[in-house]
Amino acid sequence: xxxxxxxxxxxxxxxxxxxxxxxxxxxxxxxxxxxxxxxxxxxxxxxxxxxxxxxxxxxxxxxxxxxxxxxxxxxxxxxxxxxxxxxxxxxxxxxxxxxxxxxxxxxxxxxxxx
Amino acid sequence: xxxxxxxxxxxxxxxxxxxxxxxxxxxxxxxxxxxxxxxxxxxxxxxxxxxxxxxxxxxxxxxxxxxxxxxxxxxxxxxxxxxxxxxxxxxxxxxxxxxxxxxxxxxxxxxx
Numbered sequence: 401x402x403x404x405x406x407x408x409x410x411x412x413x414x415x416x417x418x419x420x421x422x423x424x425x426x427x428x429x430x431x432x433x434x435x436x437x438x439x440x441x442x443x444x445x446x447x448x449x450x451x452x453x454x455x456x457x458x459x460x461x462x463x464x465x466x467x468x469x470x471x472x473x474x475x476x477x478x479x480x481x482x483x484x485x486x487x488x489x490x491x492x493x494x495x496x497x498x499x500x501x502x503x504x505x506x507x508x509x510x511x512x513x514x
Numbered sequence: 515x516x517x518x519x520x521x522x523x524x525x526x527x528x529x530x531x532x533x534x535x536x537x538x539x540x541x542x543x544x545x546x547x548x549x550x551x552x553x554x555x556x557x558x559x560x561x562x563x564x565x566x567x568x569x570x571x572x573x574x575x576x577x578x579x580x581x582x583x584x585x586x587x588x589x590x591x592x593x594x595x596x597x598x599x600x601x602x603x604x605x606x607x608x609x610x611x612x613x614x615x616x617x618x619x620x621x622x623x624x625x626x
Contacts, residue, residue, distance in 0.1 A: 404557070431612070442518070442603065443558075443616040456612055491557055501546060501607065503614070505557030 402426070404494050404506035412512045413482055421477045421509045425494030433495070433503065434467055434477050438488040446490075449475065482513045516541045518606050520617035527594055528625050535589040535620045537604035542582045545609040549578050549589050551600040552619070558603065562589070566609075594624045 405424045413419050425432050434446040445459040449469040460466070464482075469475040479486055489510050493503040519538045527533050537547070546565045550558040562571045562578040564587070570579040577590040587604055603619040 433614070435616075440618075442618040443605075445613050445615070448612045450612065459613065493558075498612075502548070502560045502563060503558075505550075505559070507555070507557045 404492060404504050406490075406492050406506035406509050408509060409507065410510045410512075412514065414514050415484060416481055418478065418480045419482055419511065421479075421490050421511070423475045423477070423492030423494075423506060425473065425475070425492070426496075426504055427473075429494035429496050429504070430472070431495040431497070432469055432475050433493045434475070435491045435493070436461075436488045437491060437508070443491065446477070479511075482511075484513045487511055487513045516606070516608060516615050518604060518615050518617040520602075520604060520620050522620060523618065524621040524623075526623040526625060529594060529596060531594050531624075532590070532592050533594055533622070535591070535602050535622070537587040537589070537617055539585050539587075539606050539615075541608065542585050543608060544582060545607045547578075547580055547587050548605045548607075548614075549576075549587075550603045550605065552603060553600050561602075591622075594622075596624045596626050598622060599624050 407422045432449040435443040447467045448456040464480045467477045489508040491508045492506045495503050517540045548563045549561045552558045564571050564580045575592040580587045601619040601621045605614045605616045607614045
């Protein structure tokens with residue numbers, strides 16, 4: 401079956417532009433995470449969606465970052481007025497439920513801000 | 515602050531060797547701990563998940579152990595192969611929190 405997909409795989413943008421990253425989770429998975437992986441750094445939690453509950457946004461680094469999950473499926477992460485320090489790989493993971501607690505990761509979107 | 519540390523950051527071994535990767539965490543009140551591998555340009559693949567009530571999990575040549583009292587987990591890889599070359603990350607989830615804290619990883623190279 402299909403895994404988690406992310407698009408685009410690579411994005412190069414100019415400082416100050418807005419970007420939108422997309423995540424298609426595995427069908428039926430109730431939970432979805434966004435992470436950021438900067439060069440030489442571990443994965444940094446950004447935001448968590450669980451069903452229809454309010455998302456946990458505690459990891460978003462600034463108000464330039466936002467995310468939504470429509471219909472409990474596809475999620476988009478939006479970064480407004482991008483800065484060079486936003487350059488990183490953005491990873492999405494989905495999870496069936498917390499009884500199994502295994503996250504399935506997408507391949508990531510590599511964002512480069514010039 | 516809950517921190518997860520992995521040492522060494524990089525490891526190079528000849529093919530066939532047994533090896534151990536280490537993961538340390540500061541808060542012992544964990545819910546579970548998971549080991550992942552990450553291949554270049556790809557996402558993470560789950561290898562083993564250990565619940566807080568468990569002491570170890572095994573899958574093929576991999577064995578992960580958990581010692582909550584000392585705040586440590588180890589991933590043992592037996593008879594290493596070049597295909598094991600990847601970055602290995604451990605991740606800790608704490609009860610009541612959906613957030614998962616990842617270590618910075620150990621980059622493993624198995625030399626043929």
